[in-house]
Amino acid sequence: MPAHHQSAGGGLRQRSGIARRGPGVAATPPIGSACPRGDATHARPCPRLSRDGTPSPSVSFPHHELFAIGIGGPIPLAFPQGLVSPEHVFDGLPAGIYEALRTFEHNRFIGLKAHLDRAQRSMQQFGMSTPLETQGLRSALHTIATGFAGKDAKIRIDFLTSAATALGTDCRVIALASELRLPGAETYARGVCSELVDQLRRNRPQIKESSWVVDRRPAGGGTPTNYESVLVSPDGMLLEGVMSNFFAVKGEKVITAPESGVLPGITRGIVLELARKLGLPCGEQPIQRGDISSLQEAFFSTSVRSIVPVVKLDGTTLGSGVPGPVTLQLMEAYGDYCRSEARPAEPEA
Structure with a gap:
């Protein structure tokens, strides 16, 4: 499994949950700690809306689960209609960086710290200054892996430059858990x-x-x-x-x-x-x-x-x-x- 190990943002600041700032500058919540508006009411997923303002139909992909990661942890999202495959859900989202890894024994990981460190470095090189809230991300990944219906999962997690509004959420961290399918x-x-x-x-x-x-x-x-x-x-x-x-x-x-x-x-x-x-x-x-x-x-x-x-x-x-x-x-x-x-x-x- 290829590995991936870098980080971005402005260092790992976990205790306060808020990036440091200068006088008079508004705080930016660390990615993975909250959706941009910063309160639980906006962390819940909204129905995806069509142009006339009515909810758009969604499509089901068995053995695949989509989440936004917000202030209270992972939030289940619906797949929008018309996707060729579940991973195409990321195609129409804002630019960003991603990590991909698998679970072992259902909810265990190899090199998770290295993956999150690489994500932080990649974000920084990509121009995303918001730090990762690593403990919140770890908690969310644990919840996703433990609750996954299959034996083991491949998990892709994307860190976006802006909110994934196309999926009806203000969150900037989107995770897709899929049934692990290895070569024979x-x-x-x-x-x-x-x-x-x-x-x-x-x-x-x-x-x-x-x-x-x-x-x-x-x-x-x-x-x-x-x-x-x-x-x-x-x-x-x-x-x-x-x-x-x-x-x-x-x-x-x-x-x-x-x-x-x-x-x-x-x-x-x-x-x-x-x-x-x-x-x-x-x-x-x-x-x-x-x-x-x-x-x-x-x-x-x-x-x-x-x-x-x-x-x-x-x-x-x-x-x-x-x-x-x-x-x-x-x-x-x-x-x-x-x-x-x-x-x-x-x-x-």
Whole structure:
């Protein structure tokens, strides 16, 4: 599962629940503590209105739950009609940044602090000065995960520059919990094929901009010949998958593109840490298009799907065409890590 770990805003200020301000400047509630108007009456979801002022019909997506996160915690929202898929609910919302992660054992998370820290940094780089109220967000995520009907969930949480009024709420934090659907066991056992994409660029790869989810759709993926596309820089460097970080094994060394040009994924960081603990040579190193024929192994890392082996890249079979020993070793180590390190969003009583 690729990782994601940054933060934005103006530092984590949790005690007061209000961002510091100069004399005569109105307080801005930290994101995640309240909806913009700041009182419980406005934290409740309103019906989505059509142009004539009447409630618009909504659509139901089984195994998907949509929330605004307001002063009293998560507030259930209806999906507006006409969506192609539940995740398209974010397409018409104000600009912002997002995080995506999965649960373990129903309501436990890996690297939640790192995800919220990255969100804070991303917000700051995006020009959003409002700090996150991390304890309120943790409480909301715990409530969403614990109450989710399925066994485990993928949770996407968006931090918006302005209120999600299209969903009938004044809140600027929107969360979508969906039934966790991982690749089948055969995918992990056999590995996947991946293609390169040259024309697609991330303007600010260090930030998980919500718009990237839409921008990357033309790259396709999810097919037997292209499970996920790998982005290539103008000078031919393999950067990252459109949804994941990308690793390769070259000359028995585990390598990944320098962090300056890719998303500093949460799982990416964990994989590098695990490789070091296993005594595997590893580090950041440019991977050029011309290096593909000399790669022994490759894999994607993601917070949701874990480590996914790549056995064919841009039409070239890697190694013996099956997941290699280094990849398998890291997959096992990462699985052990998740089983031992997954924690509830809120400390258990």
